[in-house]
Amino acid sequence: MNAENNFMGWENPGSALITGSSSGIGAEFARQLAQQGFNLILVARRKEKLDALSKTLQEKYSNDVEVLVADLSNISDNKQVISRINEIENLDILINNAGFGILDNFLQIERMKHVEMINVHFTSPVMLCHATIPGMVRRKRGVIINTSSIFAINKDSSLIMYTTTKSAVAIFSELLKVKVKGTGIFVQALCPGFTYTEFHDTDAMSGFQRSLYKAEQWMKAEEVVSLSLDAVKSKSVIFIPGEINLVEGKNLRKKKLKKYLNCEWL
Template sequence: MNRITGTALITGASSGIGAEFARQLAAAGHALILVARRQERLQQFKDELEAEYNIPVTIHPADLAQPEQIAALVAFIQGLDELAILINNAGFGTMGNLGETDSSKQTEMVTLHVLATMELTQAALPKMRQQGFGHIINVSSIAAFVTGPGNVNYCATKAYINSFSRSLQLELKGSGVYVQALCPGYTYSEFHDRPEMDGFERRSMPRYLWMPATDVVRESLAYLGREKVIVIPGLLYKWMVAGLQSWLVRVPLIMYQRYLGK
């Protein structure tokens, strides 16, 4: 990890990739602000991190699929004295064709992936530009590069995150503020255990498609302070996105698209 100091704010911080970001940044000495829906779990995680790493941790319980709670976090960010790293990680997926799924869940997904990412980033930018440094990590997905039935808004919102991040980095060139869109593939976490992902069978996916969150986060943090917007952890997924014409690439990509349409 490049040596960047200061406070890091992480959404979706109570489990999975978000929790791993918290652990690795705490180990590097960063003060943390953890945002997630489950207050009790956040408090337990705060106590664990403070005891193990001797760093200050602030918790901010919030459901960022709700516009009023996005607004409250925006106000909180605007009131901070400094912010070095913002990680927009909170997200979820669904299973099923658009016309047959719960419309409220689709609206929540778009709100969380698109509006929350945009509004929190916009809130952090003035402070980061004034400081002359900062890093924004928007957690996207390998799904941003594929299309398929069964989770159309997930693919679409992650594609938005990639485009948003690329364009924003152009705006920020020379400012000392860097933007990354982290695009993991299948990652061991609680993501696929949510009720919205009912029907997904983890065991049916080849083991070589899965990565531990530790590796995903380690690769992301290796690019702190560098103008590399799209970060794809894992050699296999890099090959998939590059579109190499071999069975090793085509088969996982076809399987991924089929599961999006399941």
């Protein structure tokens, strides 16, 4: 695979570790990065889904595609992922993408579910970034994409913990970029709006109706991922895919969005 075939223009693309790659946006990152010649480490809980994706991608592209079953709400499972990270010679890309929503009021949600969300959306990305960055600094190249959400921009109080954790990972990404300046590492906080995935089909999201939102508000995972990869080298850490999300965001929080988009203070 030659350099112009991958989004970074790298000779010899190395490995990419993608959390939440058993479905949706994470699985699509896996497909697009496999096509670009990266070897993959797929992380999520549903082994059968990861195995099926791994088999398809290995057959199609002849890359190494490894499966790592982990529940990232558990610290011990994050430590196991880190043990594997420590063994990988050429981890070029880390995509912290695992996530879930809960459609209920703060007090109605079981207390430990809030802790699980904090761990999956924030603790895990922090732990995995901490483990991955030293190798990237040594090799003078790397890409970190942390999947946040448009909720981090619009600050929707109806989903307090989702908004808070996604905001935390966005701020963490912005400050991380300052810390890794000059090391060859690129950082992005991907902030998608409504995307067709399994996200809204879980038990915890039952009651959510896609049809209540305009069709043009929805994006396909393929589009979100290819726009995200294209934007990795841009100045702004916060990346909002899709014109519709920029417009919606502008209408809701014109001032704040402008501040984020310009990111002059980074």
